[in-house]
Amino acid sequence: MFLPRGDTALTRRARSGSSLSAVVVRRDRRRRRYERQGVFVEEAALAAAEAACLADAEARARRRARDARRRAAEDVRFTAALTAEILRLFPGCPAERARDIAEHASVRGSGRVGRSAAGRALDAAAVTAAVRASVRHLDTEYDALLMARVPHNRARARVAAAIDAVLAAWAAGGAGEPCGPGELCGPGGPCDPCGPCGPGGPPASAPDEAAEPPASAPDEAAEPPASAPHEAGEPPVSAPHEVASRVAEGQPPLA
Numbered sequence: 683m684f685l686p687r688g689d690t691a692l693t694r695r696a697r698s699g700s701s702l703s704a705v706v707v708r709r710d711r712r713r714r715r716y717e718r719q720g721v722f723v724e725e726a727a728l729a730a731a732e733a734a735c736l737a738d739a740e741a742r743a744r745r746r747a748r749d750a751r752r753r754a755a756e757d758v759r760f761t762a763a764l765t766a767e768i769l770r771l772f773p774g775c776p777a778e779r780a781r782d783i784a785e786h787a788s789v790r791g792s793g794r795v796g797r798s799a800a801g802r803a804l805d806a807a808a809v810t811a812a813v814r815a816s817v818r819h820l821d822t823e824y825d826a827l828l829m830a831r832v833p834h835n836r837a838r839a840r841v842a843a844a845i846d847a848v849l850a851a852w853a854a855g856g857a858g859e860p861c862g863p864g865e866l867c868g869p870g871g872p873c874d875p876c877g878p879c880g881p882g883g884p885p886a887s888a889p890d891e892a893a894e895p896p897a898s899a900p901d902e903a904a905e906p907p908a909s910a911p912h913e914a915g916e917p918p919v920s921a922p923h924e925v926a927s928r929v930a931e932g933q934p935p936l937a
Contacts, residue, residue, distance in 0.1 A: 683728055686720040691742060692728075692735050693721060700727035713793060753790065761788050764796060767804045768813060772852035775813070787812040810849070817848045 684706070685696055697703045700723040707716040735742075764784035768775060775783075787796030795801050795815070800808035818824045822844045827837035 683725045684720055684722055685728060687718055689735070692731050695731035695734055696723040696728045697721060698727075699730050700724040757788065757790060760802065761785055763804060764788055764801075764809065764812075767809050771806060771809055772813060772849065773855040774852040779816075783812055783816045786816070813852075814845055814849065817845050821845075821848055 685693060687693065702722075702724060704722040706719040706721065708719050709715075710717050761781075761784045764787065765777075765781045768780040768783060769777065772780070784796070787794050787801065790797065795808050795811045798808060801812070818838070818841060822841035824837055824841045827840065828834070832840075
């Protein structure tokens with residue numbers, strides 16, 4: 683007889699009282715693993731297990747309530763520890779954002795990285811993977827690319843640089859919110875820890891291309907002197923005293 687999963691006590695008692703049993707599993711394509719669906723047990727063993735479960739149902743209910751409270755307290759402590767580890771690795775991450783990432787990654791039974799063995803041990807790689815997943819979905823166009831039927835591997839490759847820039851800014855303690863979907867987020871962008879001008883900071887102010895001319899420009903050319911009475915090549919006119927001196931000496935005056 684098939685007994686579906688869900689009641690741990692009934693399943694355990696039915697299998698222990700049955701000489702033959704078989705586990706039914708099904709392949710989960712999304713999680714890429716086999717999940718148990720139930721068991722086949724003998725009918726007499728199942729009836730005896732049901733009677734035993736009815737006898738101590740109240741005690742088991744009280745125990746389940748105590749276990750639920752214990753697990754809730756453990757989840758609160760783990761979420762707080764995961765939040766603190768995120769802020770330690772990425773001091774520039776806003777505190778509220780770090781808490782949201784921790785709460786999302788640490789949901790019990792979700793199969794996310796926070797519930798893995800490495801995540802529960804607060805491994806740096808697992809914590810970084812949780813932060814990277816949050817940045818990928820909230821701060822890049824990754825989801826829009828998937829809706830546009832872009833393959834997962836190509837979509838991840840297209841947003842990898844933006845994710846790395848946000849993580850680098852948070853790891854360096856940079857303040858401010860990361861870029862939104864569709865914004866430039868990479869070397870030289872607003873998420874670049876080196877600033878919008880990349881390594882080296884903003885460029886020095888360039889000098890003026892050309893010196894401005896003086897306010898009042900000089901005359902284009904000096905005015906030429908007054909024109910001489912004779913053109914070039916002709917001897918100048920002699921002064922009067924020179925003419926008299928030459929006549930006295932018996933020499934003809936110059937023209």
